[in-house]
Amino acid sequence: MLGIKRYQFWFCPCTQDLYGDEVLAHVAEHSAEVVGALNASDEVPYEVVLKPNLLTSDVIQATFDAANADDSCAGIITWAHTFSPAKSYIHGLQDLRKPLCQFATQYNEEIPWDTIDMDFMNENQAAHGERELGHIFARMRWAHKVVFGHWRDRDVQADLGRWMRVAVGVNESRAIRVCRFADTMRNVAVTDGDKVEAEVRLGWTVDAWPVNDLVPYVESVLDAEAKALADEYYETYDLVLDGRDPKEFRRHVEVQAAQEIGIERFLTEHDYNAFSDHFGDLGALRQLPSLAVQRLMQKGFGFGPEGDWKTPALVRLMKVMTAGMKGARGSALMEDYTYNLVRGKEGILESHMAEVDPSVAEGRIAMRVTPLSMGEREDPARLIFTGKTGPAIATSLVDMGNRFRLIIQDVDCKKVERPMPLLPTGTLFWEPRPNLRVGTTAWIYAGGAHHTAMSFDLSADQMADWAELMGIEPVIIDANTNLRDFQRDLKLGEICYR
Numbered sequence: 001m002l003g004i005k006r007y008q009f010w011f012c013p014c015t016q017d018l019y020g021d022e023v024l025a026h027v028a029e030h031s032a033e034v035v036g037a038l039n040a041s042d043e044v045p046y047e048v049v050l051k052p053n054l055l056t057s058d059v060i061q062a063t064f065d066a067a068n069a070d071d072s073c074a075g076i077i078t079w080a081h082t083f084s085p086a087k088s089y090i091h092g093l094q095d096l097r098k099p100l101c102q103f104a105t106q107y108n109e110e111i112p113w114d115t116i117d118m119d120f121m122n123e124n125q126a127a128h129g130e131r132e133l134g135h136i137f138a139r140m141r142w143a144h145k146v147v148f149g150h151w152r153d154r155d156v157q158a159d160l161g162r163w164m165r166v167a168v169g170v171n172e173s174r175a176i177r178v179c180r181f182a183d184t185m186r187n188v189a190v191t192d193g194d195k196v197e198a199e200v201r202l203g204w205t206v207d208a209w210p211v212n213d214l215v216p217y218v219e220s221v222l223d224a225e226a227k228a229l230a231d232e233y234y235e236t237y238d239l240v241l242d243g244r245d246p247k248e249f250r251r252h253v254e255v256q257a258a259q260e261i262g263i264e265r266f267l268t269e270h271d272y273n274a275f276s277d278h279f280g281d282l283g284a285l286r287q288l289p290s291l292a293v294q295r296l297m298q299k300g301f302g303f304g305p306e307g308d309w310k311t312p313a314l315v316r317l318m319k320v321m322t323a324g325m326k327g328a329r330g331s332a333l334m335e336d337y338t339y340n341l342v343r344g345k346e347g348i349l350e351s352h353m354a355e356v357d358p359s360v361a362e363g364r365i366a367m368r369v370t371p372l373s374m375g376e377r378e379d380p381a382r383l384i385f386t387g388k389t390g391p392a393i394a395t396s397l398v399d400m401g402n403r404f405r406l407i408i409q410d411v412d413c414k415k416v417e418r419p420m421p422l423l424p425t426g427t428l429f430w431e432p433r434p435n436l437r438v439g440t441t442a443w444i445y446a447g448g449a450h451h452t453a454m455s456f457d458l459s460a461d462q463m464a465d466w467a468e469l470m471g472i473e474p475v476i477i478d479a480n481t482n483l484r485d486f487q488r489d490l491k492l493g494e495i496c497y498r
Helices: 021-040 057-069 086-095 118-121 126-139 154-173 194-201 215-218 221-236 246-269 292-300 310-321 436-447 460-470 483-495
Strands: 008-014 047-050 072-082 100-104 145-148 177-181 203-208 238-240 275-276 300-303 331-340 347-351 361-368 379-385 390-399 404-413 427-430 451-455 473-479
Touching: 008 021, 008 057, 021 047, 021 118, 057 072, 072 126, 072 154, 086 126, 100 126, 100 154, 145 154, 154 310, 194 203, 194 310, 194 404, 215 246, 215 310, 215 361, 221 238, 221 246, 221 361, 246 292, 246 361, 275 310, 292 300, 292 379, 292 473, 300 310, 310 331, 310 390, 310 451, 310 460, 347 436, 379 436, 390 427, 390 460, 404 436, 404 460, 427 436, 436 473, 436 483, 460 473
Parallel strands: 008 047, 008 072, 072 100, 100 145, 177 203, 177 275, 238 361, 275 300, 379 427, 404 473
Antiparallel strands: 331 347, 331 451, 347 427, 361 379, 390 404, 390 451, 404 427
């Protein structure tokens, strides 16, 4: 389900014909060499396609128009090899709808001290040309990314690769479609919001469906199909019977198997890649979808509970942005539950009552059937595990009334102090940066939700870049956060983002 387009990025050399055909030929040759190196690098996740030199306003506009019309083009990479008059870019930028990265590099890594002459200076003026381009982007308030450094440097290639994932996120954001089975939990503010503005600003389609429209898809799953998928569960996960009769345990598991199959068929048939439900409105479903939801998230669907439609869209976005990433550690829905306030052991226990994505699990995963106090349905089967450790980010998209705000926090996931044998759900335990006291206070001041979309694989800078490109307010809480400055920045955001 996670499959996305085989995106490409167009590499556009920026120059002009002031220095003659020989220089233009060198620009094209050097550009081809740069593109070849980028495509050979394992730091660059998508194909880079070389385009002809951008010489005039007409050529620039035609190139950018073609990029707009090409669904496989995820973004533009510019390189000012020589001086490139930036007024020539005005019309093309006015119409450009794809992300743009200004690759501030140059062909030579070192100045050729012994042989440099004016011909070399005129041909290799990236330091000149990039400032000219940078000015017009700033003058037009055109949101873009600057990646600076030599094109053979792996760190620079990695920076470019990280931006590519952001650009893919911008493109794929327009393809996010959220199905809401039932409405938002009554009187809850933070998970609700303006769905029309979300489609205008972010491209997200958010639709509501009565949960009983889903029920026939679940009930039509053949017993043999549910049994076969349950067999897969039994082969994949450890069983914790808790004294239950094995046959009764199996019956509960097969209900979740039928739900996984039925929900996926509904979402696929109606072209949704994210969804939410609500334990207060389960219609004729026999159990709250639990193990079923966990498995669907692991396949790439976004999910949010209690009618929350923003978090499933963010989870889906993160899964798309990290698709194909070597060594990916997972992105998932989480919920803030309870604090540990013991000095030196501070942190927040993250989980949900049933629907925690096993893509962030560390070690063996167990399958249990346990009572659920909410929903008044049968005991659901759930996957139980503890999460990975290491640095991660937690994000929350909130509707501030006149705009969306994306809150992004650096966190450190840690091992829990000891096992929690009575807690029948998957968990993470993290400490916000700069510490629990400041990080949590800042999150509350910013209006962050209790649901988060977290990722081990994306950085705060990447999510902030995505927010800027989508025209929404990014707010970062990290190791450098100072509460007085943070509150001032929130007030400034009221002015800058409307």
